[in-house]
Amino acid sequence: xxxxxxxxxxxxxxGKTTLALSIIPYFEDIVIADCDVDAPxxxxxxxxxxxxxxxxxxxxxxxxxxxxxxxxxxxxxxxNFNAISENIEIKKGSCEGCGVCSYVCPAGAITNKDxxxxxxxxxxxxFGPMIDARxxxxxxxxxxxxxEVRKRSKEVALEENAKTIIIDGSPGVACNVISTISxxxxxxxxxxxxxxxxxxxxxxxxxxxxxxxDAKVVINKYDLNLAMVKEIETYCDMTNTDIVLKMPFDKxxxxxxxxxxxxxxxxxxxxxxxxxxxxxxxxxxxx
Amino acid sequence: MDTxxxxxxxxxxxxxxxxxxxxxxxxxxxxxxxxxxSLSFNFEENKAKNEMSGAGAKxxxxxxxxxxxxxxxxEIGPKAFEALEAFEIEVYRYSQTYSVRDAIYDxxxxxxxxxxxxxxxxxxx
Amino acid sequence: xxxxxxxxxxxxGKTTLSVNLFSxxxxxxxxDTDTEEPNSHIFIKPTNEVITNIYKNHPVVNKDxxxxxxxxxxxxNFNAIIPTKTKVLVFEDFCHDCxxxxxxxxxxxxxxxxxxxxxxxxxxxxNKSFHYGKLKIGEVSGVRVINKLNEISKEDGLVLxxxxxxxxxxxxxxxxxxxxxxVCAEPTPFGVSDMTMVVELLREENIExxxxxxxxxxxxxxxxxxxxxxxxxxxxxxxxxxxxxxLYSTGNLIADKDPIFNEKMEHILQKVLGDNYDQ
Numbered sequence: 001x002x003x004x005x006x007x008x009x010x011x012x013x014x015g016k017t018t019l020a021l022s023i024i025p026y027f028e029d030i031v032i033a034d035c036d037v038d039a040p041x042x043x044x045x046x047x048x049x050x051x052x053x054x055x056x057x058x059x060x061x062x063x064x065x066x067x068x069x070x071x072x073x074x075x076x077x078x079x080n081f082n083a084i085s086e087n088i089e090i091k092k093g094s095c096e097g098c099g100v101c102s103y104v105c106p107a108g109a110i111t112n113k114d115x116x117x118x119x120x121x122x123x124x125x126x127f128g129p130m131i132d133a134r135x136x137x138x139x140x141x142x143x144x145x146x147x148e149v150r151k152r153s154k155e156v157a158l159e160e161n162a163k164t165i166i167i168d169g170s171p172g173v174a175c176n177v178i179s180t181i182s183x184x185x186x187x188x189x190x191x192x193x194x195x196x197x198x199x200x201x202x203x204x205x206x207x208x209x210x211x212x213x214d215a216k217v218v219i220n221k222y223d224l225n226l227a228m229v230k231e232i233e234t235y236c237d238m239t240n241t242d243i244v245l246k247m248p249f250d251k252x253x254x255x256x257x258x259x260x261x262x263x264x265x266x267x268x269x270x271x272x273x274x275x276x277x278x279x280x281x282x283x284x285x286x287x
Numbered sequence: 288m289d290t291x292x293x294x295x296x297x298x299x300x301x302x303x304x305x306x307x308x309x310x311x312x313x314x315x316x317x318x319x320x321x322x323x324x325s326l327s328f329n330f331e332e333n334k335a336k337n338e339m340s341g342a343g344a345k346x347x348x349x350x351x352x353x354x355x356x357x358x359x360x361x362e363i364g365p366k367a368f369e370a371l372e373a374f375e376i377e378v379y380r381y382s383q384t385y386s387v388r389d390a391i392y393d394x395x396x397x398x399x400x401x402x403x404x405x406x407x408x409x410x411x412x
Numbered sequence: 413x414x415x416x417x418x419x420x421x422x423x424x425g426k427t428t429l430s431v432n433l434f435s436x437x438x439x440x441x442x443x444d445t446d447t448e449e450p451n452s453h454i455f456i457k458p459t460n461e462v463i464t465n466i467y468k469n470h471p472v473v474n475k476d477x478x479x480x481x482x483x484x485x486x487x488x489n490f491n492a493i494i495p496t497k498t499k500v501l502v503f504e505d506f507c508h509d510c511x512x513x514x515x516x517x518x519x520x521x522x523x524x525x526x527x528x529x530x531x532x533x534x535x536x537x538x539n540k541s542f543h544y545g546k547l548k549i550g551e552v553s554g555v556r557v558i559n560k561l562n563e564i565s566k567e568d569g570l571v572l573x574x575x576x577x578x579x580x581x582x583x584x585x586x587x588x589x590x591x592x593x594x595v596c597a598e599p600t601p602f603g604v605s606d607m608t609m610v611v612e613l614l615r616e617e618n619i620e621x622x623x624x625x626x627x628x629x630x631x632x633x634x635x636x637x638x639x640x641x642x643x644x645x646x647x648x649x650x651x652x653x654x655x656x657x658x659l660y661s662t663g664n665l666i667a668d669k670d671p672i673f674n675e676k677m678e679h680i681l682q683k684v685l686g687d688n689y690d691q
Contacts, residue, residue, distance in 0.1 A: 001383060001384040002384075010449060011422060011423065011449060011451075012421060012422010012423040012577045013421065013422045013423005013424060013598075014423060017602065038420075038577075038578035038579060038580060038609075039420055039421055039578065039602075039605070039606045039609065041421075041601075041602045041605055041606070044601045044602060044605055045601070058339055059339050059489060060489070078511065078515075080509060080510050080511055081510075093581065093584050093585075096508050096510065097489055098489055098490075098508055098510030098511075098512055099487065099489050099510075099512055100510050100511060100512045100515065103487065103512060103515060103516065104515065135579075135580065137579035137609050137610075137612050137613040137616070138579060138580070138581060138583075138584045138613055138616065138617075139580065139581060140339075140553070140580060140581045143340065144337070144338065144339045144340070144342075147311070147314050147342075150311075151311075151314060154310065171422045171577065171578075172448050172449065172577075173448055173449070173549060174448060174552070175340065175552065178364065182311060182362055182364075183310045183311055183361055183362045192661075193661060194660060194661035194662075194663075195451075195454045195661070195662065195663040196427070196449075196451040196454060197661075199449070199451065199454065200449045200451075203448075203449065203549065206549065207549065210364075210365060211362070211364060212362065221657075224654070224657050224658060224661055225658060225661040225662065227662075228661055228662070249657075251630060254600060254630045254631060255630075255631075257600055257601060257602070257631075258599075258600055258601060258631045258632040258634075259632070260601060335491075338491060339490075340490055340491065340506050340552060341490055341491025341492060341503060341506040342491070344491045344492075344494050344501065344503050344506070345491045345494070347494070348485070348494050348496065351496060366503055366505070366506075369501075369503075370494060370501055370503075373496075373499065373501050374496060
């Protein structure tokens with residue numbers, strides 16, 4: 001069975017992508033899945049070659065044939081989202097794709113069309129194949145696009161006989177995250193020792209439990225506030241959650257990223273530590 | 288051998304019972320419907336897999352319409368489970384990757400866990 | 413005047429910037445529209461909050477009138493209503509409250525029931541108002557809550573909007589009616605990459621904007637090159653220091669304890685508000 005490792009965080013900016021990237025060099029025969037479709041960043045450090053690009057379709061959107069439209073205004077009246085103006089123009093940003101306007105139009109002037117909301121890519125990187133995607137700015141975040149990234153990464157893994165899929169997830173607590181962690185062998189929640197970090201950790205843990213995913217916690221930049229680390233430890237203890245790694249804040253890690261080098265391949269002492277290596281060992285283990 | 292269910296559905300990504308089971312319920316490619324009376328498989332394309340939201344609920348309806356009364360799944364979200372429960376479809380979970388046929392054998396050998404209301408939190412509906 | 417504060421990437425300091433800018437104002441309103449993970453209240457520490465419920469409707473089927481024709485399920489684009497031969501299932505969380513099922517039902521069997529999907533917390537202190545929204549877990553969209561926040565603050569003179577991270581439709585809703593946007597960016601390759609998406613959105617929405625580079629000194633100069641290439645105004649540079657990070661981590665307003673930081677906040681306000689800034 002393929003070892004799928006997902007890295008998520010409730011709050012953004014905790015170091016999720018940095019961690020996901022740092023794990024990669026320790027695995028052979030991998031596929032990388034970047035499920036952060038709002039901000040796919042894995043590609044920045046993985047020199048990539050695009051092999052395939054597909055358009056991704058979202059909810060259907062209405063299109064008005066103005067040669068048939070009688071300007072009766074019924075669609076404007078019935079739209080619950082203020083997505084049609086009084087001049088019978090569709091306000092793309094407000095439309096939720098419900099289909100009411102096309103249903104009520106007495107002149108049959110409105111049809112529902114497939115609407116592209118993003119792109120999904122298959123790429124080749126120095127470490128193996130990668131699937132990532134980009135949601136067009138302004139579109140509704142969707143678990144479906146993330147599901148598609150997961151699905152394709154699995155297909156590629158089977159084709160190439162890969163043993164591990166490393167997944168960079170979406171921040172937040174919505175459908176994207178659910179699709180990121182569904183059915184994975186290991187899920188890591190990256191948090192930071194700040195009030196905001198703890199607040200969001202609790203919410204994402206709740207979500208993982210809802211989906212029967214046994215998520216483990218990674219505390220990043222732990223040395224910035226040891227008192228907060230204690231709070232996280234207490235909370236995890238109370239909820240039977242394991243903390244599998246504590247990473248210190250190291251300017252060299254940020255510098256490494258800025259130089260487009262995966263931190264764990266740079267000359268940074270933390271990555272030779274026992275703590276880091278046992279963490280990797282844990283990840284490499286079969287479930 | 289358990290004869291309670293005439294039709295059992297299982298999540299699959301191909302139409303061959305020798306191929307591996309799927310790893311997602313509502314997003315798999317096919318549902319393999321095993322008919323206990325005729326001892327044969329029939330594969331139906333999953334109509335819910337491309338839904339933007341509510342795929343689980345739509346998949347449950349499709350399975351219900353196929354006359355299935357038990358389904359074998361790798362995982363199940365709370366809403367999908369709610370839908371299956373409302374359709375009175377029993378849910379069993381497999382936890383390894385093996386062939387569709389082997390999963391069905393496991394079901395009959397009572398090796399699969401029945402899923403009861405374990406993932407619901409009552410926060411919605 | 414409405415000023416939005418946003419970032420493509422999470423964790424760049426958007427909320428830090430919003431709450432600290434707000435603390436330097438003599439009057440004004442701050443709305444936190446990150447309904448999935450609102451955080452500004454941790455720093456503002458509001459008291460005497462008034463809670464406004466945000467509602468959404470979902471269909472209820474009258475079993476006596478329902479003929480199980482299945483039309484509602486056929487038309488619903490969100491799989492929120494699933495009819496079967498003997499009953500009709502409703503998934504409230506998926507329902508977008510569009511009204512279509514009621515329209516298509518041939519037997520008038522559908523009516524609507526209301527439920528709370530989120531809350532807005534409001535507080536006032538002297539000449540300032542603070543509102544933040546929270547979406548209940550499981551709900552698919554915070555747009556309704558953001559709508560309410562926009563409505564509540566519509567008549568206020570100066571409004572700062574702490575936007576959700578990313579560039580999804582929630583962010584678009586939060587940006588509605590903004591006169592100017594402050595983009596909070598970090599000087600790392602991730603920061604630059606994510607900024608380009610925000611810039612794309614702001615240009616599409618036709619909103620004037622400037623950039624604050626936060627946690628500067630920890631990355632590289634790529635972002636400054638990008639700003640120059642794209643002719644984007646750099647409002648201010650805020651260097652990362654361990655002290656600032658520590659203050660943030662314990663929910664403190666950096667501007668209260670760090671005079672240089674405070675000065676930078678005032679500098680930003682001056683640039684953005686011009687004559688409207690009352691020091």
